[in-house]
Amino acid sequence: MRTQVGIIGAGPAGLLLGRLLDMQGIDFVILEQRSLDYVLARVRAGVLEPGTVQTLRDCGVADRLDREGLPHEIMQFRWNKTRNDIPLVGEDGSKLVTYGQAEVVKDLIEYHEAAGNRIIFEAEVAGLDDLEGRPVIGFTDGGTARTLTCDFVAGCDGFHGVSRKAIPEAEAHSFIKEYPFSWLGILAQAKPNRELRGFAHSTRGLAVASARSESLGRLYLQVPHDLDPATMSDEEIWAELDYRMDDGSGERLSRGPIIEKSVARLRGFVCTRMQHGRLCLAGDAAHIVPPSGAKGLNLAVGDVRVLSETIVRLLKRDDASLLDSYSEICLRRIWPTVHWSCLMSDNVHMFPGQSRFETMMQYEMLDHLVNSETGRLRMREAMLGRPYEI
Numbered sequence: 001m002r003t004q005v006g007i008i009g010a011g012p013a014g015l016l017l018g019r020l021l022d023m024q025g026i027d028f029v030i031l032e033q034r035s036l037d038y039v040l041a042r043v044r045a046g047v048l049e050p051g052t053v054q055t056l057r058d059c060g061v062a063d064r065l066d067r068e069g070l071p072h073e074i075m076q077f078r079w080n081k082t083r084n085d086i087p088l089v090g091e092d093g094s095k096l097v098t099y100g101q102a103e104v105v106k107d108l109i110e111y112h113e114a115a116g117n118r119i120i121f122e123a124e125v126a127g128l129d130d131l132e133g134r135p136v137i138g139f140t141d142g143g144t145a146r147t148l149t150c151d152f153v154a155g156c157d158g159f160h161g162v163s164r165k166a167i168p169e170a171e172a173h174s175f176i177k178e179y180p181f182s183w184l185g186i187l188a189q190a191k192p193n194r195e196l197r198g199f200a201h202s203t204r205g206l207a208v209a210s211a212r213s214e215s216l217g218r219l220y221l222q223v224p225h226d227l228d229p230a231t232m233s234d235e236e237i238w239a240e241l242d243y244r245m246d247d248g249s250g251e252r253l254s255r256g257p258i259i260e261k262s263v264a265r266l267r268g269f270v271c272t273r274m275q276h277g278r279l280c281l282a283g284d285a286a287h288i289v290p291p292s293g294a295k296g297l298n299l300a301v302g303d304v305r306v307l308s309e310t311i312v313r314l315l316k317r318d319d320a321s322l323l324d325s326y327s328e329i330c331l332r333r334i335w336p337t338v339h340w341s342c343l344m345s346d347n348v349h350m351f352p353g354q355s356r357f358e359t360m361m362q363y364e365m366l367d368h369l370v371n372s373e374t375g376r377l378r379m380r381e382a383m384l385g386r387p388y389e390i
Contacts, residue, residue, distance in 0.1 A: 003029045003118075005311060006137045006150040008163055010039055010119055012101060013283030013300040014156035015108035018117060019059045020308035026315060029148055030112075031123040031139055033157070039121070040109070044101035046212055047072060047294035049385035050094035052301045061107045065099050070211055072096035075383065076198030077348075077370055079363055083247040084370040088383050096383060100212045101297050128153060128166040132277035151278065152311055156300075158284040164271055166279060173273040177342060179266035180352055181205070182225050183291060186237060188217045190256025199292070200245045201362065205350045206292075207244035209253060217254065220291075222349055229261035237261075266290045268342045270334060274303075274327040278314075282307050287334050292348055293341025298385055302333045306390045333386050340382040 007014045010032035056062040077084045089095050126138040137148040155163020164170050192211040200207040205222030212218045269288040274281045283300035313319040347362045369375040
């Protein structure tokens, strides 16, 4: 097979990159290890920055988002059994929107299917060759070994993908922070209670209540790494959420059938070498943010905006200047965002062996972010997202 751009990964980064390249008349093939059903069923974060929303609109894939997305104008924080609210509306009226990542993926896949673009699911990438010349992607399709020759490779295949491994000394240029706990995430068929949203810090750990739609709730509990979700009954999960979300108001979460349970580890990760030859990384292949920042998809959109322009200049104008500075440009947005997400995680969780003094320091930081002018400004700017350079 032959194409201009080989995109590895059919998550938000790879699918959005395909759409941006399509708008420029650049041919591409997307290779995805998982099945279509698996990709559509993946449940991930769903808080979109204004810049992400506008990018999707500019790409013509935001009709359903504009109909069904929920404005997210206030962030609620609870600690020491008190509730504190912070407005998250920018001076220009910009605001966050709650819209599930799975829905973004669905919208993009529907676009690509309608446009006749090539996405090969269940394609296991075996290796990448000749990245400094004419790249070749080796993969299996239905058990048959195949190759895809291209002018450029976009590695959008996540933290465990093959793309980063093809970059020389990538591990030596990688930085990671592992947290000593995980999140149990549930999806519930229950209308979210608007009076019980956001983050709750309790002596038994973090709880988060958010929405995926007017009738679907997405909630989380801080749990040990080795928790088996099957060992907690639905009643036990709801009771623990109620305990941790308690702010003295008497409000309770709306309950309903739990239709999905999963446990995810928390880590912060950045690979600063995001480019080698004609390969660039984007999204989770290059960086991971703890979910307390709700920034994973949004950071991927920032990468892809730079990457699409990099590819356009290289393939249409034979201009490699942006390629040479790709990592540097992306990292100017990545590092502050990862820092913010880790700061949030450090102050809303209970750590093993945490002292009362350390808990009071967390309360002090949360109070600064929510109740001081400088803290509220920092919170609003971080949550609404840093501006794009490209």
